[in-house]
Amino acid sequence: NAGVTQTPKFQVLKTGQSMTLQCAQDMNHNSMYWYRQDPGMGLRLIYYSASEGTTDKGEVPNGYNVSRLNKREFSLRLESAAPSQTSVYFCASSGATGRYGYTFGSGTRLTVV
């Protein structure tokens, strides 16, 4: 099925550990995004990539890095995890016209202890 695939679905980290969240889309979309969602809150943008080879900071970029590996893949890295990064992370992509909004991945539930 076409869509956005995120891995892993769940992860528990100890404070200070690092990890990379993977995201891939097969819809030939130019733009890709990483959001986090905390309880009772909407989605907050971490980083985005308007096209292959470009990345930009969103609203809450501190503590994260990203790589747009190619048109399909956009990864999010936590270099030194902190409890404040406990959240649900969503990757999304959108096409050139944006007429159909974002297509989201199924999310990664990350707990930092």
Place this chain on the structure above:
Amino acid sequence: EDKVVQSPLSLVVHEGDTVTLNCSYEVTNFRSLLWYKQEKKAPTFLFMLTSSGIEKKSGRLSSILDKKELFSILNITATQTGDSAIYLCAVEARSNAGKSTFGDGTTLTVKP
């Protein structure tokens, strides 16, 4: 800074009721307003509105935008338990390269 405020934050109704969810926004150089439905997992796209006064409709769901007063409403008629979800409103500015700013969402619970 773009801003989206949704109300109410939560709502409990019974099957068959009609509900109206509200979204007000502030955005420089408005491009579009989007509604999403989020059940257990990822949000799914419902509507995109760009022009004032034109209703978008899909089954029992409809939405309309007022660009003068900077708000949108999402109506759900004859609610069903399957409508229980978080409804998210987002806005996109022309200069934002597709980035959307989301509200905190309205949690709708439909009881049998």
